[in-house]
Amino acid sequence: MKTYSFHHPLRVRWAEVDRQGIVFNGHYLTYFDVGITEYWRAIGLPYPDGVADAGSDLYVVKTLINYHGSAEYDDVLDIGVRVARIGTSSMTFEVGISLDNELLIEGEVVYVNADPETRLSKPVPDKLRHAIEHFESKAAAHA
Amino acid sequence: MKTYSFHHPLRVRWAEVDRQGIVFNGHYLTYFDVGITEYWRAIGLPYPDGVADAGSDLYVVKTLINYHGSAEYDDVLDIGVRVARIGTSSMTFEVGISLDNELLIEGEVVYVNADPETRLSKPVPDKLRHAIEHFESKAAAHA
Amino acid sequence: MKTYSFHHPLRVRWAEVDRQGIVFNGHYLTYFDVGITEYWRAIGLPYPDGVADAGSDLYVVKTLINYHGSAEYDDVLDIGVRVARIGTSSMTFEVGISLDNELLIEGEVVYVNADPETRLSKPVPDKLRHAIEHFESKAAAHA
Amino acid sequence: MKTYSFHHPLRVRWAEVDRQGIVFNGHYLTYFDVGITEYWRAIGLPYPDGVADAGSDLYVVKTLINYHGSAEYDDVLDIGVRVARIGTSSMTFEVGISLDNELLIEGEVVYVNADPETRLSKPVPDKLRHAIEHFESKAAAHA
Numbered sequence: 001m002k003t004y005s006f007h008h009p010l011r012v013r014w015a016e017v018d019r020q021g022i023v024f025n026g027h028y029l030t031y032f033d034v035g036i037t038e039y040w041r042a043i044g045l046p047y048p049d050g051v052a053d054a055g056s057d058l059y060v061v062k063t064l065i066n067y068h069g070s071a072e073y074d075d076v077l078d079i080g081v082r083v084a085r086i087g088t089s090s091m092t093f094e095v096g097i098s099l100d101n102e103l104l105i106e107g108e109v110v111y112v113n114a115d116p117e118t119r120l121s122k123p124v125p126d127k128l129r130h131a132i133e134h135f136e137s138k139a140a141a142h143a
Numbered sequence: 144m145k146t147y148s149f150h151h152p153l154r155v156r157w158a159e160v161d162r163q164g165i166v167f168n169g170h171y172l173t174y175f176d177v178g179i180t181e182y183w184r185a186i187g188l189p190y191p192d193g194v195a196d197a198g199s200d201l202y203v204v205k206t207l208i209n210y211h212g213s214a215e216y217d218d219v220l221d222i223g224v225r226v227a228r229i230g231t232s233s234m235t236f237e238v239g240i241s242l243d244n245e246l247l248i249e250g251e252v253v254y255v256n257a258d259p260e261t262r263l264s265k266p267v268p269d270k271l272r273h274a275i276e277h278f279e280s281k282a283a284a285h286a
Numbered sequence: 287m288k289t290y291s292f293h294h295p296l297r298v299r300w301a302e303v304d305r306q307g308i309v310f311n312g313h314y315l316t317y318f319d320v321g322i323t324e325y326w327r328a329i330g331l332p333y334p335d336g337v338a339d340a341g342s343d344l345y346v347v348k349t350l351i352n353y354h355g356s357a358e359y360d361d362v363l364d365i366g367v368r369v370a371r372i373g374t375s376s377m378t379f380e381v382g383i384s385l386d387n388e389l390l391i392e393g394e395v396v397y398v399n400a401d402p403e404t405r406l407s408k409p410v411p412d413k414l415r416h417a418i419e420h421f422e423s424k425a426a427a428h429a
Numbered sequence: 430m431k432t433y434s435f436h437h438p439l440r441v442r443w444a445e446v447d448r449q450g451i452v453f454n455g456h457y458l459t460y461f462d463v464g465i466t467e468y469w470r471a472i473g474l475p476y477p478d479g480v481a482d483a484g485s486d487l488y489v490v491k492t493l494i495n496y497h498g499s500a501e502y503d504d505v506l507d508i509g510v511r512v513a514r515i516g517t518s519s520m521t522f523e524v525g526i527s528l529d530n531e532l533l534i535e536g537e538v539v540y541v542n543a544d545p546e547t548r549l550s551k552p553v554p555d556k557l558r559h560a561i562e563h564f565e566s567k568a569a570a571h572a
Binding site for chain 2: 310311312313314315316318319345346347348349350351352353356395
């Protein structure tokens with residue numbers, strides 16, 4: 001099982017649960033987004049201003065979710081987040097959602113750093129790269 | 144029963160239905176918004192560009208919903224819309240949502256016309272007022 | 287300004303903010319629902335099981351929102367909740383959403399207690415009524 | 430470029446667009462779900478009753494999205510759907526979302542057929558398999 005460098009709790013809302021009594025499959029991407037937002041805050045670069053100040057403008061280019069189980073109404077979930085890879089212009093977040101230490105949902109979100117005008121990709125700024133690497137290595141040392 | 148000057152069909156999505164098997168109460172405001180969007184298109188002032196060109200910038204100041212029944216998954220609803228009142232700087236939309244001619248939901252959305260910078264209210268532009276009045280009186284003549 | 291007997295914090299998510307940079311008007315009903323859910327938990331009757339055990343099955347019959355201001359992305363809002371009235375078969379929640387002690391949103395949600403089979407209204411069970419009255423009077427004493 | 434055996438139009442709603450002026454990444458899974466719902470209807474097995482009558486109970490086990498572009502408010506999108514693979518107990522839907530013949534979004538949704546009680550996978554019923562194969566081969570003949 002993967003370990004995540006950052007964790008954030010989230011309680012499932014009534015409006016997020018469908019007729020089968022489980023969270024609608026697409027809402028997990030909202031949960032991923034909440035977890036990643038809190039990750040940026042935790043490393044000192046709150047989204048979007050901190051990220052923009054570091055010279056970055058991020059666009060989602062890929063999301064992937066594997067559903068091992070289902071979250072239900074009122075569950076208090078743990079959202080685990082880590083950055084698994086930083087490429088030249090992209091970065092890959094891995095996210096895992098657990099309930100009572102049982103992994104329900106596992107996935108990834110890939111962002112590309114791009115110019116907001118041209119939408120052409122450009123290198124991830126050093127400030128962002130270093131902040132992430134520093135946070136991830138500190139977490140690895142404590143694991 | 145009220146008559147509406149404009150009608151738009153909408154099919155209930157799986158993600159909009161809750162554990163009780165009915166549409167979550169807040170989603171009806173999204174349905175209202177869809178109906179009002181299509182109303183603007185129908186009168187020749189598509190939102191937001193047509194409305195902005197007419198000199199208006201609209202902000203919601205009040206919403207009200209009375210729930211007489213519940214929509215369910217896959218229902219094809221009729222969204223009825225009409226403008227009930229245009230004041231100096233505000234306008235009131237009345238919306239009714241029906242299934243097979245049974246009124247399930249009835250409500251209103253009040254907008255105020257405001258300056259986008261200061262958020263201070265200002266008079267509804269004549270172009271907007273006339274387009275609405277023309278549409279509503281034509282509908283009344285056909286009712 | 288009203289005082290509320292219960293308060294719950296909520297951070298605005300990216301997915302809840304629209305193109306104008308403000309929370310979409312319908313999402314406040316989700317926030318109301320989150321606040322009311324936590325209210326039930328606070329009085330010892332978590333929704334829906336605690337409420338059902340007390341003999342109640344609640345349906346929303348009316349919602350009302352007055353928008354005085356707009357919440358924005360990442361705002362940490364205070365959701366204030368109180369029960370303003372319990373009738374024979376209905377109860378009225380009043381909800382206020384504030385940011386830094388400025389009231390942005392004010393509204394109400396009216397529920398009717400009904401038989402889940404027939405959907406006919408029936409009296410609010412004493413257990414529910416007493417739990418709410420006890421909580422509200424305790425809050426009033428501390429206000 | 431892939432061809433899809435089924436197409437369904439969908440207009441982007443105001444509430445689905447974020448502060449960047451583009452559809453929030455998670456909402457595409459709602460769009461996928463709408464497209465797949467209409468696919469089931471098109472092959473004569475409307476979800477969930479037609480699918481249940483055919484002996485199937487489907488659970489999402491994987492979703493994947495590649496984002497090539499972004500949909501914006503009021504865009505009328507084309508949702509293309511096809512079943513790319515039917516395994517013993519699973520089936521893979523491929524979905525493509527286009528605007529004016531430009532492919533913006535491409536993805537897949539994998540379902541497993543499972544017993545609603547035990548959640549153990551079981552073979553896709555023949556009725557379902559045949560309905561899909563018939564529809565896909567007819568579409569291929571017309572491509």
